[in-house]
Amino acid sequence: MTDQGYTPILEVKNATKTYGEAKAIDNLSISIRESEFVTLLGPSGCGKTTLLRSIAGFVSLDAGSILIRQQDMTMAPPYKRSLGMVFQSLALFPHMTVQENISYGLSVRGASRKACEKRTHEVLELVALQGFGGRRIHELSGGQQQRVALARALATDPDVLLLDEPLSALDLKLKRHLQIELKHIQRQTGTTFLFVTHDQEEALGMSDRIAVINQGRIEQFASASTVYSRPTTSFVANFIGDSNLFQGRVIECRGESLLLDIADFGHVWAPGEASLGDLVTVLVRPEQVSVGDAAVCHMDWKSEGCIVEEHYAGSMRKLKLRVGQTFVSALVGGREAAAPFLNGRLSLGWSSNDCYVLPQEG
Amino acid sequence: MRKMPNTTPMYLIYPAVALGLLFLGSLVYMLQQSLSVEDGYGLTHYIEFFQRPDYVAKGIRTIQISLITTVACLVLGYPTAALILRAGRHKNLLLILLIMPWLVSIVVRSYGWIVMLGGRGVINQALLWTGVIDTPLRLIYNVSGVVIGLTHVFCPFMIISILAVLSHQDRSLTEASMIQGAGPVRTFLRVTWPLSLPGVLSGCALVFLLSCGAIVTPLMLGGFSETMIGTQIYQDVFSLFNFPKAAAMAMILTIVSLAFVFPLQWLERYTKRNLGGPQGES
Numbered sequence: 129m130t131d132q133g134y135t136p137i138l139e140v141k142n143a144t145k146t147y148g149e150a151k152a153i154d155n156l157s158i159s160i161r162e163s164e165f166v167t168l169l170g171p172s173g174c175g176k177t178t179l180l181r182s183i184a185g186f187v188s189l190d191a192g193s194i195l196i197r198q199q200d201m202t203m204a205p206p207y208k209r210s211l212g213m214v215f216q217s218l219a220l221f222p223h224m225t226v227q228e229n230i231s232y233g234l235s236v237r238g239a240s241r242k243a244c245e246k247r248t249h250e251v252l253e254l255v256a257l258q259g260f261g262g263r264r265i266h267e268l269s270g271g272q273q274q275r276v277a278l279a280r281a282l283a284t285d286p287d288v289l290l291l292d293e294p295l296s297a298l299d300l301k302l303k304r305h306l307q308i309e310l311k312h313i314q315r316q317t318g319t320t321f322l323f324v325t326h327d328q329e330e331a332l333g334m335s336d337r338i339a340v341i342n343q344g345r346i347e348q349f350a351s352a353s354t355v356y357s358r359p360t361t362s363f364v365a366n367f368i369g370d371s372n373l374f375q376g377r378v379i380e381c382r383g384e385s386l387l388l389d390i391a392d393f394g395h396v397w398a399p400g401e402a403s404l405g406d407l408v409t410v411l412v413r414p415e416q417v418s419v420g421d422a423a424v425c426h427m428d429w430k431s432e433g434c435i436v437e438e439h440y441a442g443s444m445r446k447l448k449l450r451v452g453q454t455f456v457s458a459l460v461g462g463r464e465a466a467a468p469f470l471n472g473r474l475s476l477g478w479s480s481n482d483c484y485v486l487p488q489e490g
Numbered sequence: 491m492r493k494m495p496n497t498t499p500m501y502l503i504y505p506a507v508a509l510g511l512l513f514l515g516s517l518v519y520m521l522q523q524s525l526s527v528e529d530g531y532g533l534t535h536y537i538e539f540f541q542r543p544d545y546v547a548k549g550i551r552t553i554q555i556s557l558i559t560t561v562a563c564l565v566l567g568y569p570t571a572a573l574i575l576r577a578g579r580h581k582n583l584l585l586i587l588l589i590m591p592w593l594v595s596i597v598v599r600s601y602g603w604i605v606m607l608g609g610r611g612v613i614n615q616a617l618l619w620t621g622v623i624d625t626p627l628r629l630i631y632n633v634s635g636v637v638i639g640l641t642h643v644f645c646p647f648m649i650i651s652i653l654a655v656l657s658h659q660d661r662s663l664t665e666a667s668m669i670q671g672a673g674p675v676r677t678f679l680r681v682t683w684p685l686s687l688p689g690v691l692s693g694c695a696l697v698f699l700l701s702c703g704a705i706v707t708p709l710m711l712g713g714f715s716e717t718m719i720g721t722q723i724y725q726d727v728f729s730l731f732n733f734p735k736a737a738a739m740a741m742i743l744t745i746v747s748l749a750f751v752f753p754l755q756w757l758e759r760y761t762k763r764n765l766g767g768p769q770g771e772s
Contacts, residue, residue, distance in 0.1 A: 219662035233670035
């Protein structure tokens with residue numbers, strides 16, 4: 129679309145799908161650029177998988193349309209959409225070898241044996257599985273199967289590669305490793321990736337843009353850093369990363385700055401735009417909360433709290449403090465993280481610039 | 491080191507042993523019967539069987555009818571199994587309908603077929619009335635009647651065998667095939683069918699064996715001249731009381747039918763091993 133300054137490779141317009149009473153996706157629109165890594169992120173049951181499956185053509189929409197390379201594919205069967213997909217269960221054909229699995233799509237399209245072999249070799253090299261072509265699927269490890277599934281989906285050079293939580297079944301270390309590799313392969317091939325996950329860390333690490341989905345609607349669609357630092361709704365702020373959300377009333381507006389009256393905290397300055405008397409939500413990420421007298425003395429806002437919870441995570445220490453009746457999470461990194469704070473009172477504070485006032489909803 | 495406690499309770503083995511002994515005992519007894527002649531033991535009954543062309547013809551016919559029945563059950567059963575699988579919330583209802591005929595005795599069901607297929611039966615009446623035919627078709631008291639009857643009785647076994655493998659098949663396998671560009675036909679031929687072979691083969695073995703040993707249906711729907719071995723054994727036991735001869739025929743039937751079933755079993759194991767993984771183990 130010209131008004132967005134780019135031609136989308138995939139466009140979903142006003143898609144709605146209802147299962148009985150429940151709306152799985154609700155008048156949802158999204159458009160994706162070529163060679164982009166887009167993640168659909170949301171809690172389970174939010175509709176992200178339904179959206180992916182309707183793009184694939186396995187689910188027919190009640191309303192709305194799907195355009196691939198600006199061609200209307202809403203009614204096209206899956207085998208006419210020139211898409212690729214990596215399934216959550218991988219869905220590798222157990223009765224075929226790795227080579228046969230990968231060349232399946234090509235042979236179906238009538239490619240010659242030689243062309244199939246050449247392409248299989250290419251994609252196996254891409255996923256670092258050279259020489260595995262003759263193996264049977266059950267002879268491979270979980271990580272290797274994952275790569276074969278990716279290779280099979282890439283072999284036909286699809287317009288968009290759909291990935292349905294393909295890493296969710298793997299252990300953490302392998303998962304992290306494959307995430308990096310997946311991103312690398314995506315950059316290398318320039319294929320458009322549409323990745324579904326409920327794992328926010330995975331989404332932040334890999335995506336160019338993240339669409340946060342809740343109750344069948346897109347809450348925010350923006351770059352990973354924007355979604356994290358400038359969430360548009362409290363759902364996004366809560367879902368991505370840990371967050372401290374406080375409600376306060378605007379008691380003074382001075383240019384781009386607001387003076388808020390927050391229960392237990394008193395008066396807090398925060399950047400943002402609102403009218404006098406509005407009730408707004410302010411976000412302070414735990415890593416932006418400073419603790420200890422030395423660190424706090426330069427902060428714009430400071431107070432004292434009781435430590436109610438401490439959680440040591442190696443490189444950092446997570447603290448939960450109570451100020452009046454309100455809980456504040458703080459993240460302490462570096463040397464301070466090593467020694468426990470133990471129970472007691474601790475000064476805490478933050479700089480006004482690190483606060484973020486959420487846009488008003490509704 | 492302490493031995494790991496065996497979690498399988500030992501008493502579970504007793505019924506299995508009892509069944510095994512009962513089965514083995516009767517087989518040994520049948521073998522002994524089949525070999526017994528007036529003055530000791532011999533192969534007389536076996537030799538006599540192969541010397542009578544009408545018995546050999548019956549044997550061949552038994553195999554033929556069983557093969558046709560197996561194919562008919564497969565052709566009718568596979569789509570039915572696929573339908574039941576996709577029936578969603580009606581699946582249980584369809585399964586009940588599938589099993590319901592077993593509440594009725596085979597004798598009654600075969601009578602039903604006589605009413606349907608007889609010279610003055612429903613089908614012939616309808617065909618005569620519409621003018622498709624001038625003279626009634628011979629649908630029963632011949633091979634076709636037996637095949638129809640046996641297919642009706644044994645098709646559920648085929649359907650359940652196929653349903654068992656199809657319902658264990660990961661649905662995303664067909665989706666993976668489709669998104670790769672294969673249409674429904676190609677997806678069936680290259681993914682669904684090869685992966686369902688273990689169930690197809692065990693269903694075929696089951697239906698074939700059951701057909702080989704069928705008695706009631708061929709007795710009621712088959713002609714007098716074109717009987718099957720099972721019927722002959724039945725007559726020898728209950729009308730002629732010639733137990734050794736019946737036992738010999740039963741042994742021959744068992745061996746011949748197993749000669750057909752063992753390759754099927756081997757093939758089934760082969761395909762399963764080829765599939766590997768959880769698919770093969772289920």
